[in-house]
Amino acid sequence: MTATMRTxxxxxxxxxxxxxxxxxxxxxxxxxxxxLRRPALILFGMLxxxxxxxxxxxxxxxxxxxxxxxxxxxxxxGLLVMLALFAxxxxxxxxxxxxxxxxxxxxxxxxxxxxALLLGRVLADAAMMFxxxxxxxxxxxxxxxxxxxxxxxxxxxxLVVLGVGLSTLSYLVALAVRQTYVFAPIVQGALMPLMLxxxxxxxxxxxxxxxxxxxxxxPVSYVVDAERALFAGEWGPAVGVGWAVAxxxxxxxxxxxxxxxxxxxx
Amino acid sequence: MIHTRELxxxxxxxxxxxxxxxxxxxDVGEGxxxxxxxxxxxxxxxxxxxxxxxxxPTSGTASxxxxxxxxxxxxxxxxxxxxxQGHGAGDDQRVRDELHTQGLLYGLDRRxxxxxxxxxxxxxxxxxxxxxxxxxLSGGQRxxxxxxxxxxxxxxxxxxxxxxxxxxxxxxxxxxxxxxRLRGEFGTTVVVTTHYLEEADGxxxxxxxxxxxxxxxxxxxxxxxxxxxxxxxxxxxEDGAAADLGAKVAEALPSAGTAxxxxxxxxxxxxxxxxxxxxxxxxxxxxxLDGAGVAPLSVAVSRPTxxxxxxxxxxxxxxxxxx
Ligand SMILES: Nc1ncnc2c1ncn2[C@@H]1O[C@H](COP(=O)(O)OP(=O)(O)OP(=O)(O)O)[C@@H](O)[C@H]1O
Ligand SMILES: [Mg+2]
Numbered sequence: 001m002t003a004t005m006r007t008x009x010x011x012x013x014x015x016x017x018x019x020x021x022x023x024x025x026x027x028x029x030x031x032x033x034x035x036l037r038r039p040a041l042i043l044f045g046m047l048x049x050x051x052x053x054x055x056x057x058x059x060x061x062x063x064x065x066x067x068x069x070x071x072x073x074x075x076x077x078g079l080l081v082m083l084a085l086f087a088x089x090x091x092x093x094x095x096x097x098x099x100x101x102x103x104x105x106x107x108x109x110x111x112x113x114x115x116a117l118l119l120g121r122v123l124a125d126a127a128m129m130f131x132x133x134x135x136x137x138x139x140x141x142x143x144x145x146x147x148x149x150x151x152x153x154x155x156x157x158x159l160v161v162l163g164v165g166l167s168t169l170s171y172l173v174a175l176a177v178r179q180t181y182v183f184a185p186i187v188q189g190a191l192m193p194l195m196l197x198x199x200x201x202x203x204x205x206x207x208x209x210x211x212x213x214x215x216x217x218x219p220v221s222y223v224v225d226a227e228r229a230l231f232a233g234e235w236g237p238a239v240g241v242g243w244a245v246a247x248x249x250x251x252x253x254x255x256x257x258x259x260x261x262x263x264x265x266x
Numbered sequence: 267m268i269h270t271r272e273l274x275x276x277x278x279x280x281x282x283x284x285x286x287x288x289x290x291x292x293d294v295g296e297g298x299x300x301x302x303x304x305x306x307x308x309x310x311x312x313x314x315x316x317x318x319x320x321x322x323p324t325s326g327t328a329s330x331x332x333x334x335x336x337x338x339x340x341x342x343x344x345x346x347x348x349x350x351q352g353h354g355a356g357d358d359q360r361v362r363d364e365l366h367t368q369g370l371l372y373g374l375d376r377r378x379x380x381x382x383x384x385x386x387x388x389x390x391x392x393x394x395x396x397x398x399x400x401x402x403l404s405g406g407q408r409x410x411x412x413x414x415x416x417x418x419x420x421x422x423x424x425x426x427x428x429x430x431x432x433x434x435x436x437x438x439x440x441x442x443x444x445x446x447r448l449r450g451e452f453g454t455t456v457v458v459t460t461h462y463l464e465e466a467d468g469x470x471x472x473x474x475x476x477x478x479x480x481x482x483x484x485x486x487x488x489x490x491x492x493x494x495x496x497x498x499x500x501x502x503x504e505d506g507a508a509a510d511l512g513a514k515v516a517e518a519l520p521s522a523g524t525a526x527x528x529x530x531x532x533x534x535x536x537x538x539x540x541x542x543x544x545x546x547x548x549x550x551x552x553x554x555l556d557g558a559g560v561a562p563l564s565v566a567v568s569r570p571t572x573x574x575x576x577x578x579x580x581x582x583x584x585x586x587x588x589x
Contacts, residue, residue, distance in 0.1 A: 026370045034358050102352025106415065109318050109350075110371040111343040 020113040027112070027120020028127075031094075035128055046132045049083045053140070056201070063202075072145045077155065077227035078200030080133055081220065084163045085198075087129040089191045091167035092174030092183060095121070099178050108261075115258040118171060122254075125167045126160050133159060148233035155230040158246055162223050165250035168257045175260050198224050219245045267423050267455045268294040268317060273326035275312050286312040288479035289326065294455060299445075301470035302459040303572060305584055309479040310459040311351050314427050317457075318348045331423050344372075347421030349429050354412045355400045362387065362396045365414055372419035379418070386414040389444060391437075405432040413441060417448070424448070426458040430465060442469045463572045463584065475576060482579050487572060494570040494578050496523060497544030499551065501562040502534040509535035512560045519547055519554070534563055544568075 035041055053075075060071040098104040107117055133156055141147065170187060177183050195201075197211075198220040204212055215221050226242020229235070275287040287309040294300050302310045315321040317330050319339040328335045331345035355364045362383060369379030387396050390410040395403055403411065409432045416424065424445075430438045442465070448454045460466055466473050467487045475483040475490070483490055499516070503509045506529055513525035521542040528536040541547045544567040555562055576584045 023371070026367060030356070030359070030363070030367050033360075033363055097357055101357065102350045102354050103356045105320060105350055105352065106348070106354030106368075106412075107371070108320060109343060109346075109348040110368070111340050111373070112371045 020116050023113040023116030024120045024123065027116050028124050031121050031124035032127065035124070042128060042131055042135075045087055045128070046083070046135060048086065049079050049132075049136060050139070052079055052082070052201075053136075060202075072140060072143075073147075073231060074203075074228065076136075076140050076145065076147075077231040078198070078224050080136065080155075080159055081162070081198065081224050081227055082195060082200045083132060083136070084129060084159045085166065085191055085195055085220065087132065088125060088163040088166035089170055089187050091122070091125045092170035092172075092187070093180075095171055095174045096178070096180050096183060099174065114262045115254075118168065118257050118261050119254070121171065122164050122167050126163045129163050130156065130160055147231055151230035151233050154239070155227050158223065158226060158230070158243055161243070161246040161250050162220075165246060165253045168250070168253035172253070172257050172260055194218060194220050197221065200224055219249060267296050267298070268292055268328070268330050268457070270317070270328040271326055273313070273316060273328050274324045275309075275316055275321060276324045285479055287316070290476075290479070290481055292474065292481065294457060297449065297453045297455055299449060299456045299469070299471045300458070301466040301473050302457065302476055303461075303463070303466040303473050303576075303584075304459075304476035305461075305582070308476045310476055311427055312479075313476070314348075314425050314457070314459060318346060318425055319343055345422055347416040347419065347424045349412050349416035349424075349426045351427040351431075353400075353408055354415050355408065357399070357401045359400055360397055361392060361400065361403070361411055364400065364411070365418060368415045369418045374419060382418050382420075386417060390414050390440070406434060406437055409433055410437060410441075417444075420448075420452060421454070422452070423455045424457070426456070428459055428461065430460065430462060438465075445469070461584070467572055473572065475572075475579065477576075477580055483575065490572065490575045491570040494540075494574045496521065496540035496542045497570065498538060498568045498574065499541050499544045499548070499565070500536055500538050500568075501555075501565040502536050503560060503562055504534070506535050508560050509537050511558055512555055512562065513537045513539070515554045515558045515560065516541075516551060519551055521547070 053072075057071055057075045057079075060075055095104065098107075108114075137147070137152065137156075173186055174183055177186065197215045197218040199215060204215045204221070207215065222238075222245040223242045225238040226240075229238045229242075270290055270292045273287060273290045273292070274285075277284045277286055290309075290313060292313075302313065304310050312321065316323050317328055317335065319335050319342050322336065330342045333341040333345075335342055355361070359367075365383040365386060366379050369382055370376070374382065387393050390413060392407060392410055392414065395407050400408065400411070409429070413426070413429055416426065426445075430441060433441065445454075445456055446469075449456065456470075458465070458470065471486060473483075473485065473487055473490060474481050483493075501512065503512055506527070509527045509529070513527050516522055516525050516537060516539045519541060523540040525537055525539040528538060541551075548565065548567060552562070552565070573584050576582070
């Protein structure tokens with residue numbers, strides 16, 4: 001461009017320079033308000049794991065061994081991973097109507113940081129998921145399960161990291177396909193094998209060789225192993241591996257996701 | 267405020283390439299009020315979306331509010347307001363929250379955002395709906411919220427993509443009144459797309475006529491209309507023979523163009539002809555028709571409209587099903 005126009009300075013009204021952190025907080029609040037106005041949403045999301053706890057976990061006792069004897073100690077960590085999988089996997093659903101209506105576009109025209117548009121949402125989802133996990137932990141503790149406090153804290157943090165990665169991926173799918181009828185089968189189709197191959201329901205040691213090998217290709221398996229170790233108070237290598245996998249997933253997803261939001265007007 | 271050179275955008279749809287905007291040069295100065303007028307699919311929204319950093323141009327350059335849209339999109343975004351063709355508010359959000367958030371996103375502090383929210387709710391008559399969720403609004407209320415969101419940071423340059431769609435005449439008048447006030451108070455530059463000929467005619471100072479991705483005319487509404495030669499005179503007759511004779515008589519008038527006879531089943535035949543100063547030519551026309559034994563059933567004279575401009579330029583009408 002040759003001639004640079006002199007533009008009027010932004011009108012005299014008070015203006016604070018936006019920082020990315022401030023933008024993340026604004027987007028976080030915009031999403032958070034939806035949940036605060038309808039707290040029952042939190043309970044709905046917990047229904048599936050609670051049903052598994054009540055109606056499925058008693059079956060495990062019949063298995064005997066470490067799985068059967070301490071059935072909840074074994075099952076609850078996996079259950080939390082399952083909650084993270086489904087809560088985060090479907091996160092992109094919330095973006096679909098905004099992509100269709102023009103709300104996302106309106107946000108893109110504003111000077112808000114592109115990464116904040118994604119991160120604000122992802123963190124709001126993570127906060128909701130974290131609340132659900134706390135409630136479930138409170139429930140199982142009330143029923144007598146003993147969990148080492150430090151293991152629980154590090155375990156929940158690990159799940160938040162996993163949730164951030166997965167919900168970012170879910171938003172990526174939403175941005176790519178835009179239509180509910182395409183989004184839903186893709187996400188469902190991805191989550192089912194991720195869950196079945198992670199050993200959250202039954203120990204993968206029971207699996208035939210080929211199935212066990214497949215489960216080792218599933219990153220979620222390593223997070224499940226780490227959670228089980230943490231809830232048992234064992235600080236072995238499984239914990240480190242689980243963290244490395246979850247962190248790696250989150251970092252890669254956010255890097256790709258930030259880029260996708262930047263080019264998401266159509 | 268806006269300078270584009272050879273601005274182009276194509277879309278790939280399957281194997282086909284759609285040329286939505288084909289090499290557009292637009293220059294808009296500070297404080298101007300410009301309307302983009304054109305039929306569906308002309309490329310109005312695509313042009314606006316490139317100017318507002320939503321779409322990358324395929325080729326060409328655009329500088330908006332002093333910054334290149336490609337090189338410095340954030341600087342452009344800070345200085346403009348945009349009301350898109352769709353709805354900008356989140357479905358489950360409350361009206362007041364959404365407006366307030368929009369203010370914060372543009373860097374307003376909380377106090378300013380709150381007071382502007384109040385002002386705009388009042389101005390666009392959304393007070394009563396302020397604590398409702400967006401899905402509980404009527405179409406027109408929703409549109410007014412979109413407009414409020416575009417205004418909250420008092421941009422120096424405002425883009426509106428068919429802002430009045432879905433508004434009743436009262437709200438439409440209010441909208442233009444408010445835009446006029448903004449321009450008076452802050453010297454805001456306004457670019458608006460519209461199908462409503464009256465809006466392009468009445469509100470805007472300058473009209474860019476767009477068709478098939480090109481700017482085909484640029485000027486004030488009066489300038490554009492003066493390119494259409496003469497006023498339109500239309501009269502109806504009893505039967506086709508009278509119409510044909512009437513057409514010949516009318517063509518003999520000084521400064522008259524070619525007459526056109528329109529015969530449609532179930533309607534009286536019509537003769538259409540363009541004549542300079544149609545009002546002054548009318549008594550002469552009536553005398554000549556009388557002399558030739560043609561008795562017109564009705565006579566109408568109309569000044570050229572922007573639709574006539576479009577018709578002259580393209581051979582098509584902007585008004586549906588009319589010709
Ligand atoms: N995302 C897209 N993908 C493919 N084609 C597109 C896309 N957006 C616009 N087009 C095409 O580009 C052309 C111009 O569209 P545009 O939306 O700019 O028209 P418009 O002048 O705003 O029309 P309207 O008055 O209907 O809003 C149309 O042929 C349209 O189908
Ligand atoms: Mg359009």
